[in-house]
Amino acid sequence: xxxxxxxxxxxxxxxxIHFLFVxxxxxxxxxxxxxxxxxxxxxxxxFERMTKFWGRLYVVNYGVGIIGGxxxxxxxxxxxxxxxxxxxxxxxxxxxxxxLTAFFVESALLxxxxxxxxxxxxxxxxxxxxxVGVSAYVSALWILAANAFLQHPVGAPDTxxxxxxxxxxxxxxxxxxxxxxxxVFASLIVGSTFVAGVSAWHILKRTGEAAFFxxxxxxAVAVLPVGTLATVHWGMLQLxxxxxxxxxxxxxxxxxxxxxxxxxxxMSGTxxxxxxxxxxxxxxxxxxxxxxxxxxxxxxxxxxxRDWIVRLRVPLHVLVAAIPIPFAVVVAGWLVRExxxxxxxxxxxxxxxxxxxxxxxxxxxxxxxATAGVMLGLATAxxxxxxxxxxxxxxxxxxxxxxxxxxxxxxxxxxxx
Amino acid sequence: MDVFWYCLLGALFGVYxxxxxxxxxxxxxxxxxxxxxxxxxATITSFGPFFLAxxxxxxxxxxxxxxxxxxxxxxxxxxxxxxxxxVLVLWTVRDAAxxxxxxxxxxxxxxxxxxxxxxxxxxxxxxxxxxVGNVVxxxxxxxxxxxxxxxxxxxWALTVTVVLLVHGxxxxxxxxPGDLIGGPLRVVRRLAPPAAVLYAVLLGAGLLTGVPSHGxxxxxxxATAMAALAVSAxxxxxxxxxxxxxxxxxxxxxxxxxxxxxxxxxxxxxxVASALDALGGFLVVVIPLVLAVQVWTWWAFLRRIDSxxxxxx
Ligand code: HDD
Ligand code: HEM
Ligand code: HEM
Numbered sequence: 001x002x003x004x005x006x007x008x009x010x011x012x013x014x015x016x017i018h019f020l021f022v023x024x025x026x027x028x029x030x031x032x033x034x035x036x037x038x039x040x041x042x043x044x045x046x047f048e049r050m051t052k053f054w055g056r057l058y059v060v061n062y063g064v065g066i067i068g069g070x071x072x073x074x075x076x077x078x079x080x081x082x083x084x085x086x087x088x089x090x091x092x093x094x095x096x097x098x099x100l101t102a103f104f105v106e107s108a109l110l111x112x113x114x115x116x117x118x119x120x121x122x123x124x125x126x127x128x129x130x131x132v133g134v135s136a137y138v139s140a141l142w143i144l145a146a147n148a149f150l151q152h153p154v155g156a157p158d159t160x161x162x163x164x165x166x167x168x169x170x171x172x173x174x175x176x177x178x179x180x181x182x183x184v185f186a187s188l189i190v191g192s193t194f195v196a197g198v199s200a201w202h203i204l205k206r207t208g209e210a211a212f213f214x215x216x217x218x219x220a221v222a223v224l225p226v227g228t229l230a231t232v233h234w235g236m237l238q239l240x241x242x243x244x245x246x247x248x249x250x251x252x253x254x255x256x257x258x259x260x261x262x263x264x265x266x267m268s269g270t271x272x273x274x275x276x277x278x279x280x281x282x283x284x285x286x287x288x289x290x291x292x293x294x295x296x297x298x299x300x301x302x303x304x305x306r307d308w309i310v311r312l313r314v315p316l317h318v319l320v321a322a323i324p325i326p327f328a329v330v331v332a333g334w335l336v337r338e339x340x341x342x343x344x345x346x347x348x349x350x351x352x353x354x355x356x357x358x359x360x361x362x363x364x365x366x367x368x369x370a371t372a373g374v375m376l377g378l379a380t381a382x383x384x385x386x387x388x389x390x391x392x393x394x395x396x397x398x399x400x401x402x403x404x405x406x407x408x409x410x411x412x413x414x415x416x417x
Numbered sequence: 418m419d420v421f422w423y424c425l426l427g428a429l430f431g432v433y434x435x436x437x438x439x440x441x442x443x444x445x446x447x448x449x450x451x452x453x454x455x456x457x458x459a460t461i462t463s464f465g466p467f468f469l470a471x472x473x474x475x476x477x478x479x480x481x482x483x484x485x486x487x488x489x490x491x492x493x494x495x496x497x498x499x500x501x502x503x504v505l506v507l508w509t510v511r512d513a514a515x516x517x518x519x520x521x522x523x524x525x526x527x528x529x530x531x532x533x534x535x536x537x538x539x540x541x542x543x544x545x546x547x548x549v550g551n552v553v554x555x556x557x558x559x560x561x562x563x564x565x566x567x568x569x570x571x572x573w574a575l576t577v578t579v580v581l582l583v584h585g586x587x588x589x590x591x592x593x594p595g596d597l598i599g600g601p602l603r604v605v606r607r608l609a610p611p612a613a614v615l616y617a618v619l620l621g622a623g624l625l626t627g628v629p630s631h632g633x634x635x636x637x638x639x640a641t642a643m644a645a646l647a648v649s650a651x652x653x654x655x656x657x658x659x660x661x662x663x664x665x666x667x668x669x670x671x672x673x674x675x676x677x678x679x680x681x682x683x684x685x686x687x688x689v690a691s692a693l694d695a696l697g698g699f700l701v702v703v704i705p706l707v708l709a710v711q712v713w714t715w716w717a718f719l720r721r722i723d724s725x726x727x728x729x730x
Contacts, residue, residue, distance in 0.1 A: 063516035066469070067509050070476060074505050077479060078498060081491020088487020089692045096484035097699055099477045104707045107469035108714045114729050115466040115718065162689050167699070357495050359561065367502040374509050381513070385520050400519075403459055403594070404724025 003364050004356045007079040010368040012338070014075065016331050017379050018068030023330050025065050026140060026184065027191015027227075028058045029133040031219065040126045050216060052117075053394040054195065055129075057386055059114060064382035066107075071371050073099075079364065080345070083355040087346055090155050090165040094146040097167070102139030106132055117399045141180055148176035151337070152245040153346050163349075174241050179337070182234040186333065188227035189293065190326040196220035196300075197323035198390045200316035209393050214310065217319075221304055225297040232290050246347060248274050249340040253283045275340045282332040282339075289329045296322070419687060421697075422485045423680060429481060431672035433474035434545075435584075438668040440464045440471055441545075442585010444511065444538030445578075447531055449600035450589065456597050457531065458728050461515065463592035465730045466718040468515060470711055472508075484696055489679065489686035492558030497551055500565050504544045511537040515730050539578065546570070546577030549671045553678045554628055569628055576615040577671065580646070583609045584664040587649060590657045594722050602654060605664075609650035612667065616643045638673035641666055 032055050039047035076084055076095070084092060112120070113128040120128075149155075152175040155165025170176075199217035202209055242250045252275050296318070303309040310316065341347060345355040389398075443464050450456035464471070482490050494501055514534035518527055550570025551562055586604035593601065620639040622628060645663035653660040687693070 060516070060520065063512070067512045067516075070512075071505060071509060073476060073479060074501070076483060077490050077494040078501060078505075081495060084483050084487050085491050088483055088490070089688045092480075092484035092487050092688065093692055093696050096477075096480045096696060097703075099473070099480040100700070100703050100707065103473050104477060104703075105710050107473040108710050111466045111469045112714050112717060115727055117727055119727060120717065158689055158691060160689060164689050164691055166691065166695050357491060359495065359498060363498055363502070363561065367498070367505075370502065370506045371509070374506055374513075378509065378513050381517060385517065389520075400727045400729040402725045403455070403462065403722060403728050 001361060001365070003079075003359055003361050004353050006361060006364045006368050007075075007356050008352065010079065010364075010372060011072070011075055012335075013372045014068060014071050014375055015338075016334060017375050018065065018072050019330065019334060020327055020379070021061055021065035021068060021382070022140075023183075023187045023190040023327070024061050024194060025058065026136055026187035027189070028054060028061065028194065029129070029136060030188060030191060030223075031195055031216075032058050033129055033133050034219070036126050036129055040122050046212065046215065049212065049394045052396075052398040053212075054216070056398040057198075057389055059110075060382060060385050060389065062110065064378055067378055068375055071375060078367065079357050079359075080355050081357040083345055083350065086350055086355075087149075087153070087163050090153070090163045091146045091149040091170070093167065094142050094149070094170055098139050098142035098146070102135040102142065106135040106139065109135070114399060137184065140183065144180045144183065145170045145173065145176055147337075148173040148179060150344075150346050151175045151179075151341055152241075153349055175245055178234045178237040178241055182231060182238055182333075185227050185230035185234065186326070186330055188223065189231055190330060192220040192224045192227055193319070193322050193326050194220075196224065197319045197321075200319040201390075202393060203310060204313070204316050204320070207393050212394060214307075217309070218304055221297075221300045221309065221319075225294070225301050228290070228294040228297045232294055235286075235290060246340070249279075249336075252277055252280055252340065253336070254280075273343050275342045279336050279339050282335045286329050286332045286336065289325060293326070419684065422687065422693065423676060423683060425700075426478065426482060426485060427672050427676040429474060429478040430675065431669035433471075433478055434672060435665040435669045436467065436471035436474055438581045438584045438665075439588040440468060440515075440585075441511075441538045441542050442581040442583070443589055444515075444534045444585070445542065445582055446585050446589060446601065446604060447535050449586065449604055450593055450597040451600060454527075458519065459593055459597055459722055460589065461519070461730045462722055462726060462728045463589055465728070466714065468730065470714055472512070485688055485693065486683055486686045487688050489557060489682055492682075493552070493679070496555055496557055496559055496562055497548060497565070498561050499563065500544055500548045500551065504541065504548065507537050507541040507544060511541055519728070519730055542578040542581045543574045546574030546671075549573045549577065549675055552675050557679065557682050569622065569626075572615070572619060572622065573671070576612070576619060579608055579612045579615060580642070580664070580667050583612050583646065583649070584661075584668045587653055587657065587661045587664045590653055591661050591719070592722055594724070605653045605660070606650055609646045609653075609664075613643045613646040613650075616640075616646070616667070616670070632677060635674050635677055638670045642670040 032051060035047050035054065036051040038044070039051055073095075109128045109132050113125065113132060116125050116128065149165065149170060152173055153163070153165075154169050154173045155163060158164045196217055199213040199220065202213040203217065207213075239250065239253075242253075300309060300315060300319075303312065303315055308315075343351050343353070345352045443460055447457055447460055450460045479490075510533055514530045514537060518530035518534065521527070547565050547570045550567070550573030551565045553573075554567070554569055555562055583605055586601040586608070589601035590598050590605065616639050620636060620643070623635060623639070645666045649660040649663040649667075688696075
């Protein structure tokens with residue numbers, strides 16, 4: 001295999017895994033914020049338990065998200081040096097600002113939130129999770145601004161011939177906002193199906209927390225249609241943008257016209273190019289599941305009336321089974337966007353072959369196997385833990401107990417708990 | 418104006434070494450607090466609230482590097498591809514160990530992740546040291562270094578590891594409950610003098626062989642590190658926080674040498690002025706904000722752990 005293929009595979013696997021966790025983080029944080037806000041406003045202890053239960057799932061998920069993000073980030077420097085060399089002036093700033101404005105703040109505050117239970121005042125603690133949530137969305141915006149630049153390179157070469165785009169230009173990229181909102185609401189789908197599915201499981205299994213999970217379920221089911229309708233809306237709008245900026249992608253997605261005619265019309269001079277046709281399948285999967293989810297979510301909301309959703313039972317089984325679906329759709333969507341950008345890394349300006357660092361394939365392959373292997377292992381362990389905590393239900397010590405009560409001192413191998 | 422960007426990058430990397438150095442050191446010293454689960458749990462809790470906020474400095478360093486020196490990052494990373502890839506993998510393992518270890522009660526699970534934490538922290542420190550040694554002796558953009566194990570990088574690997582052990586131990590003296598600080602105190606007292614000697618050897622080697630770590634700022638950085646280590650060994654019991662500030666200097670010193678080495682190439686690789694101006698405009702607002710948030714976390718959590726401190730990791 002050549003270096004470009006390996007590097008692409010590496011980016012595809014690691015970024016996809018990263019995004020699975022990010023999507024759940026972005027979706028779940030909305031619920032955690034809502035629950036903790038309700039707790040601080042009403043003083044009702046049920047909301048505190050809800051915050052802690054869903055909050056711990058959020059935190060475990062977040063950890064894997066961060067590890068994945070680090071792996072993805074370093075690949076720009078390791079494998080795609082010609083991209084950074086040629087276009088770092090233009091989109092590097094967005095990546096830097098993402099880390100500076102968002103991660104910097106987010107990571108400090110999340111640590112304080114985790115360790116601040118019972119230590120900080122209630123309102124301070126609540127402010128922390130709000131800020132964590134807001135900076136997560138800010139970070140999503142900046143990273144998508146960088147990605148939108150690759151999809152549709154706004155900006156222009158400056159007098160020295162180097163490609164430059166200011167932040168205003170990056171943020172006005174037509175390829176950014178519909179994608180951002182599509183991602184935001186897709187994440188909301190991921191989060192609310194997760195909350196609803198886990199709650200439904202507990203209600204079905206009669207784990208003894210009926211009131212707790214009924215409340216969580218109703219909340220998530222009420223939010224779900226917002227997610228599905230908005231996702232479809234901005235998905236449709238993306239098609240309009242693609243028609244203008246990446247006609248070849250649209251040609252493959254909808255097979256309108258033939259690949260040849262559009263290719264020659266649009267980019268005379270740059271030669272023949274077209275993304276692989278199989279992304280059409282990924283697109284159909286996303287599209288049909290999207291419409292299916294709209295239908296499902298509307299029906300489920302109707303069933304909230306008089307608690308039919310619980311009394312009928314069938315909807316609960318459906319919700320449990322639905323947990324993995326949005327995750328799969330989200331990966332399909334990214335395949336459409338990123339593979340659909342091929343053969344370009346910077347659309348129309350830099351091909352993927354040109355963007356890759358010239359390295360011996362052996363080294364790149366070893367790095368790919370090591371990082372992808374570790375990430376697969378971590379993702380598996382992460383999901384296994386999340387499933388375990390989800391099944392256990394609410395526990396008082398979800399965020400640890402004081403050190404004094406935690407563990408008896410003793411010789412290393414006898415101390416348990 | 419260029420100087421501002423170099424200093425910013427150097428500061429980001431130096432602060433990273435200082436902050437995450439406490440975690441790497443404490444990770445290597447997981448067993449130093451004493452036997453038993455309580456000591457380990459306390460050790461991990463000592464850096465717990467800061468863990469994310471510390472490592473993010475390296476993420477920020479890499480991203481800012483990309484934005485400020487877009488033409489240098491590629492060549493530099495290409496030359497040190499193998500080491501950077503190794504650091505990346507070790508980093509993920511270390512993080513996973515912290516994140517997963519205390520999530521289950523099974524002793525086997527915890528023991529396994531404890532080993533992963535100690536092993537990955539040690540290897541991470543060695544790899545960082547090798548990276549510093551190699552960056553200082555290689556022209557960025559030269560062919561990938563296949564065998565990054567010359568005597569000079571190895572000397573750096575040893576120095577960085579020992580210095581981070583001292584730094585981590587000092588941090589533990591500040592944070593651990595009173596009954597657990599005996600071990601870390603001994604580590605500081607025993608290892609700080611050899612760490613100072615290692616910096617002296619590096620300084621001498623730099624001056625004698627002309628490895629590029631000479632020049633006044635390099636000498637000053639190494640001499641400061643030496644003095645800081647020597648003093649911290651003496652005052653660590655009475656004034657642990659001041660000792661921590663001193664070992665922090667010793668931990669950050671490599672950033673100065675790396676910065677000096679890269680400076681000539683950096684001049685040719687700076688991003689276009691308009692890009693830097695735009696970024697600078699944001700930074701004026703962002704940096705004070707970020708610093709305020711980070712300082713607040715330290716202020717809120719940097720006290721001695723006691724039996725009421727919540728544990729999570
Ligand atoms: C639960 C998730 C989900 C659902 C139900 C949908 N999508 Fe989607 N879609 C995504 C999750 C997603 C995504 C993973 O979030 C992507 C990847 C990149 C992006 O911007 O969003 C995406 C990308 C994406 C793209 C590629 C944009 C590009 O190449 O620049 C298009 C054209 C659509 N979507 C269109 C749709 C339509 C018309 C849908 C409705 C029927 C739809 N999506 C439902
Ligand atoms: C492919 C390019 C990407 C890179 C290089 C990248 C980089 C990173 C890095 C380095 C982190 C860890 C930050 C830390 O240490 O605190 C991270 C986490 C995160 N990333 Fe990404 N990321 C990418 C894609 C995305 C996308 C597409 C989104 C959202 C739309 C996103 C949203 C987040 C969020 C919200 C976090 C916080 C952790 C979490 O919630 O799981 N990232 N990312
Ligand atoms: C987290 C969500 C993302 C996922 C799942 C994702 C997925 C992918 C996939 C599947 C590829 C391989 C395409 C191919 O080779 O055919 C790829 C390549 C790539 N993506 Fe993304 N991507 C994500 C976000 C981003 C973002 C935010 C950026 C930019 C900031 C980005 C930049 C790149 C680059 C540079 C490549 C390699 C060069 C290329 O194939 O064009 N990606 N990504």
